[in-house]
Structures are given as structure tokens and as C-alpha cells.
Amino acid sequence: MTISLHPDTPQARTLPSAARGSASDGAEESRIRVRLFTKYVALFVAVVAIALLANGLFEVFFYYREHKASLIRVQHEQAEAAAAKISQFVKEIENQLGWTTQLPWSAGSIEQRRFDALRLLRQVPAITELAQVDATGKERLRVSRLAMDAIDSGVDLSSNPKFTEAVAHKVYYGPVYFRRESEPYMTLALAGARKDAGVSIAEVNLKLIWDVVSQIRVGEHGHAYVVGPEGRLIAHPDISLVLRNTDMSGLAQVRAAQAGDGVMPDSLQEATNIQGQKVLTASAPIAPLGWTMFVELPVEEAYAALHASLERLAIVLLVASIFAVLAGIFLARRMVGPIQALRSGAERIGGGDFSQRISIRTGDELEGLADQFNDMGARLQESYATLERKVEQRTAELSESLQQQTATADVLKVISRSAFDLQMVLNTLVESAARLCDADEGTIFRPKDGVFYLAASCGLGAEQESHLRTFASVPERGSVVGRTLLDRKTVHVPDVQADPEFAPSSARRRSDVRTMLGVPLLREGAPIGVFVLTRHMVRPFSEKQIELAATFADQALIAIENARLFEEVQERTRELSRSLDDLRTAQDRLIQTEKLASLGQLTAGIAHEIKNPLNFVNNFSSVSTELIGELNETLRSAVLDDKTREDVDELTGMLKSNLEKVVQHGKRADSIVRNMLLHSREGSGEHRHVDINAVVEESLNLAYHGARAERPSFNVTLKRDLDPAAGAVNIYPQEITRVLLNLISNGFYASAKRKESAGDGFEPTLSATTRNLGGKVEIRIRDNGTGIPPEVKEKMFNPFFTTKPAGEGTGLGLSMSHDIVVKQHGGTIDVNTEPGAFTEFIITLPRKLAAGGTTGGKT
Incomplete structure (x- = not known):
């Protein structure tokens, strides 16, 4: 890439206003270059960093969810497997114990039952003691590994839960207890199928359950434990917690599992263990005993892989950012250099050095832009020779244009100060609507004697406007104006030639109108005019343009109403002036009468003569006050400039002040006349x-x-x-x-x-x-x-x-x-x-x- 600036011959002509090579220009160039350079570098780094960060965050998020779900699933499987093993252990003991309750006591001797009991102890090492009770609840036989055997001891167990629960439910699972505060035991009682078979009561060593719990490995620091139905700890790798008869019911996961029949809800996968540590936990019920198996893993260990992934993401992001900075610096230098050359060359050409040429060899759009600047300089240099003559000619044109603009400004002042000049307001509205809605023509039609005539227009030819003003239109469905008036709603015809109902009036038959929009001017539901916009090409109006046209139509309606109300106020003001003259005359006569009156000599004839104009003044004052209020409310909703609004407020204030004075004097005169009438009669x-x-x-x-x-x-x-x-x-x-x-x-x-x-x-x-x-x-x-x-x-x-x-x-x-x-x-x-x-x-x-x-x- 080659970038160079070299001027042509020193004969190049420059404008006297050019100022190049100053220290301030150099500082400005440096500031712009650094700012653009920094912008490109920052943009490139931001794009790379955002892409990497977004990708990393998405991966971490989904990895977190999948990893957590996987851990919970494994813990559930471990808990269910351990619960199944414990359930199987208890079921096997229950099955082995069952054959000791098949025969009634009369069917065999005590020695035979003792032999069968010893054989059961050899077959089931977990049973440390077996007692057999007859149907009346008397202990007939007890065989133990830890104590002396007893035959016909006669101990009455008829009210003991071991006997009563077994007889009632066929099987009884006793609470866990600790023998010599070292090993957990539980009582298992099984009743025979026959009523006279009695009950076999076995004391079961639960050390195997502790072995199962201790062998469950959940990560490096996770563990499993078993909780009874009352929330007491039954088995735990830390046997000291079991020996202390630890109550686990205070833990949220234990309460939730007990409420859900041993299964925790998914919303409680994270909880706090007995040591106050955050853990991931899962549970499974141990069916025959009502126990619950819990498996826990510390959260820190569970999310260790996630933290490692975040660290790797941070390292990758840092390396990518460094690479993006270096790449951005490289690319920004390649981009800013040609741009600075273009800026410097354009500044010299703009300063008047049309001989300046910009040389950029990048083979891209910047080189094309430099060539365009060079072509522009050449054309400017060629046209400069005739510039002075054109300047003189243009000066004369500008002088004439200045006069036209001054005249236009005067007209605008008149418009701003003449808000009640209806024709001027309507012309301004229709011109603005046509310009802002991109319409070729704009017209306003108003009614007179059952037909509608052209009230204001813009964009019409002289012949077309003459036709529309000469031939008033009668509302018919064939024309857009007639359809708008008959339907009393906005009518939009995208293409009049494609509309089967369109039949142009005689005034529009020679026009080239294709798209038309009609908006009705409605006063209390009755049409008082139509606002029409047209285009010479098939270009339907957009929804915004239709809304804008409706807004202009509303303003036109307000202007018409303002003019009507203003005319009424002027007429009422003239009537008021005449009435005030009559009132002054009546007051003068009343004053003379009041001076001459004494003790009932006032005449009713004079009072009646005053009463008639006085009633008119009072009634007129009331109506005029309401009319001024209505006019003021209408003018508040109109779009007026500040000067016009001040003039209107001054006018309505003056009228209101005069009416208040009339009302005051009218009341006084009415009081005088009423008292004269009353006092004059006996x-x-x-x-x-x-x-x-x-x-x-x-x-x-x-x-x-x-x-x-x-x-x-x-x-x-x-x-x-x-x-x-x-x-x-x-x-x-x-x-x-x-x-x-x-x-x-x-x-x-x-x-x-x-x-x-x-x-x-x-x-x-x-x-x-x-x-x-x-x-x-x-x-x-x-x-x-x-x-x-x-x-x-x-x-x-x-x-x-x-x-x-x-x-x-x-x-x-x-x-x-x-x-x-x-x-x-x-x-x-x-x-x-x-x-x-x-x-x-x-x-x-x-x-x-x-x-x-x-x-x-x-x-």
C-alpha cells in the first residue's frame, strides 16, 4: 500500500480564505487520528471479546446445568441402590424368620423349637437373639448369642408392642436402639399365619446397615446416612453422631423428604447439612421400615470442574483480547492512514487549492474515493475561470431573490398575525399537508346551497383550478369527494382507474390523477367540508400519511369553527355596542328620574320603558359570556403561534371585561327598576x-x-x-x-x-x-x-x-x-x-x- 500527497504545479489558484499548515490544524489532525484509531481498536477488541465471552458463558451455563443434573442423578441412583440393599437385608431376615411361625405350639416339643432357633441363628448372623411367644403372649423360648437361653420363662408379653403390633399387622419393626452404646439394633417381630402359631421376636444387629452406608462414596468428601421416621439418625459414616442419637429433623432436606414419603422435590437439590455446609443432596425411601436414605456431596467439590472451566475461559479470553488488540492496532493503522490522507487532501481542496491531488494505492474503495476527489479538484479548477462572471450574475439573482424572500417573510408575518383570516389559514394548511404527505395536489371543498365548491388548493394548474371553482360538485358516490361526504369517513383510493365506482366529475376528467385520499371535516357528525390529497402516479398513501392528513383536516375544521365563532362574536359585539348605547341613555334617564322621585311619585311608565332594553342587555350579556367561553376553549385546542395566541387572549379578555361591566351595571339598573315598580304602586x-x-x-x-x-x-x-x-x-x-x-x-x-x-x-x-x-x-x-x-x-x-x-x-x-x-x-x-x-x-x-x-x- 502506497500513500502520498503531492501537489501539482505552483500555478494552482487558491481562495484567499484558505489557511493550511498551521499548528492548530496539525493538532486537530492528530486528535482525530488518535480518536479514530482508538475507536477501531476498541471495536475490534470488543467484537472478539464479546463473541468469546458469550460463547464461554453459554457453554458454562449449559455445562453447569448438565453437570448438576448428572451429579443429582448419580446421587439418586446411589441412594436408591443403598436403600434397596437395606430393604433386601431386612426382607431376607423377615423371610428366614417366617418358617419359625408355621406350626402351632401343640405340634412339636420345646426342644425341637430350640433346635430350629439355633439353626436360624447360624443361618442369619444378623439375628443375635430369638424369642418365641405363644398365642396368649407368654414367652416359651429365648435363644441368644449374648445371654443364657431360657425355656418356659413365662414372661408375659401380651401387652408389649412386640406382640400386639405383630398380631395386629403380622409384622412389627421396632425402633433402633444401641446395645452397650456401640452397635445399633432393632426388633423384628413376625406373627404366624395361624392364630395358635404365636409370634417370633428377633433382635437384629444393624451393623450391616452401617457397613452399607460407610461404603458409599460420593466424590472425595461426600457421604450417605439413614434417618428414621422421627428424624433421628440411624446410620452415618461418623458413628459418633449415631451414638449421640442426633436429631436430623431440623434440616430442610429431611423435612422435605419426610413430607414427600422419602423423596425430596427438585427445588431442594441444594441444602445445608448438619455441619452447616452447603451440599447437593438426594434421597430414597427404605420401603418396609419407613426410613430414608440420604446421599450428600459438598457444593464446592461438585462445582470444582465448573470453576476450572471458568478459569480456562478467563485465560482464553485474556489471550484472545491481547491478540485482538494487536490485530486491531494493525488493521486500524492500515485504515486510518488512507482516511487521514483523504481528510488532509480534502481540506486543502476545500481551502481553495484545486491543484492538489491525492495519491492512495490501496486497491479498494478508499482509492476510488481519492480518485473522485482528484476528479472533483480538476473540475473545480476548470470551472474557477468562469466563477467571477457567474458570481456577478449570481449576485444580481441573489439580490432579486432577497427581495422575494423579504416579501415572503412579510406575508408570513401577516399570516401569523391573522389567525382568523380563514382563506389564508386554509391555503397554508393545504400547502403544508401536500408537502409533508408527498402529494402532487391538495384541495379543500366546502358546502354552499347543497353543493361543494373549492375553498383552497395547491398544486393545481390554472385551468384545472378554474374548472374546480366554476363547477361545484354534488355529492355522488362516483367521485372521492362525494363518497367521503356520503360515508362520512376517510376514503383512500390507491388507483382511481382500477376502482369500479370511480367516475370523475367534469372538472377532473382531463386531469392525470391516479391516487386520491379524502378526509371529511365533521362538525357534530355532519360534514362541513372535505380535505383531498392526490398523486399523479399510483403511489398509495401510507398509514402515517393518512393520519397526518386527518390531523390537517382537524386543524382545518378548527380554523373554520374559529372563523365562524369569531364572526359571531364580532356580530354580538356590534349588537352589544348598540345595546350599551341604549343602556347609557336609559341610565341617564333613570338617574334623572331617581333624582326627581320622592315618596311614591316615581312613575311606572318610565320603569317599563327602561325595562325592555335592560332585559335585552342582561340576556345578551349571559349569551355572550357563554359564547366567549366556548370560543376560548376552541382557540385553546387550535394550533397558533405565541403572538396570535396573545392577540386572541387580549381580545377575549377585553370582551369578557366589558361584559362583566355590562352585567354589573345591568344588575344595578334592574334593581333600581324593580324597586321603582314596587315603590310606585300602593x-x-x-x-x-x-x-x-x-x-x-x-x-x-x-x-x-x-x-x-x-x-x-x-x-x-x-x-x-x-x-x-x-x-x-x-x-x-x-x-x-x-x-x-x-x-x-x-x-x-x-x-x-x-x-x-x-x-x-x-x-x-x-x-x-x-x-x-x-x-x-x-x-x-x-x-x-x-x-x-x-x-x-x-x-x-x-x-x-x-x-x-x-x-x-x-x-x-x-x-x-x-x-x-x-x-x-x-x-x-x-x-x-x-x-x-x-x-x-x-x-x-x-x-x-x-x-x-x-x-x-x-x-
């Missing part, structure tokens, strides 16, 4: 006999629900003490109801005001009481509100006197109540109060109106 309706308790109850309910409607969070406790003897009273019911509503509402207002200052510990309460006073009836309305100061109490029944904030009252309520009770009904009204504690209004009404009393004629 009575209302006809007087008649009514149940005064029913009037009080109805007034309480009306006032309570009205207060809760205005302030849902306010709760007041109502108390009633209505005297059944109050009975019927001849009154004007509507007028007295107005008085009670006024007093109860004032009580609610005072209680709420005290609640605000007192906090959660205060419970607002209002009580209503009626009393029979013979020819009169007394009504008391009491609240626990803020009370009335003495200076206010003196003036409270004067006309136009009020303590409420401006805009919340006119001061006619108590004055009107005083006139209704005193002047109209001939009663009295008084107040008992304590500031900060309570207020109680006391009304007395005569049961009958005076013959010359005031009338209830309507004004």
Missing part, C-alpha cells in the same frame, strides 16, 4: 284571607333557593317556630311576600358577611317565628349576622338609604316594606338588633283590614 293584587304560616314558609323556601343559586357554597341553617293558632289573616299576599323576601334576603346577606370574617367555626342561622296576638299576628325574622349600628338603625326605613356597596342596592327595600306594612295594612314594623350579634325584625299585622284602609289597586 298595592298589588287583591287582598284575601290566607294562612300566614304558609306565606312565611313559602317566603323562606324562595329566599333560601335564590340565595343558594347565587352562592352555591353558602349554607345557612333555617329554624321555624310557626304558631298553629296564627291562622288566617286578611292581607295582600303578594305584598307581604315581598316584605318577607326582602327581610329574609337581608338576613342571608348579613350572615354571609359575618361568615367571611368569622371563618369555619361560625354557623349562619336564620329563624322565622309567628305568634297569635288575638286580633293581630306577629312575625319575627331573626339572623345571627353582623347586626345594625345605632346610626344606621335610625335611618334604615328612609327612602334611598342603603349600606350595601354601590351597584348592589338602591335603598328602596326597607322603605317599601315599611310602606306596605304600615300604610297599606295598618300594621307595624320594628327592629331589634345588636351590632356583631343579631338582627330581628318584628312585624305585627291586624287580622282584618280597616274598612277605610288602603286598596290594593294596581298602578
